[in-house]
Amino acid sequence: MSASSAGQPDASLVWTKSSYSSNEGPQCVEMAAAAGTVHVRDSKNVTGPRLAFAADTWADFVSSVTR
Template structure:
């Protein structure tokens, strides 16, 4: 699996800081990348910006 070393990963401001249940996100012009903060070399998800925005909107409840 190709890893992009140029990605600038960040955690949500809602993160508890302990890294227990956090995801990290990295933005590129056409893709939102998501990974588990506890397994940074593990599987990653990639979303189109509109799909990510839709997902985030449903989580704000």
């Protein structure tokens, strides 16, 4: 995992908001998949920091939380 500032946003990333997020609550998460990497950010602070996970690490995480 790595963390980065989105000061220079990657225009090639297509962000998708979590279906569990709402515009009314403080928890809003977006993710974007790129070659070998999944990026995660706060949708209410799109220019703020974001996390980047290796695709296999992200798949392991999703698998463990959906069981």
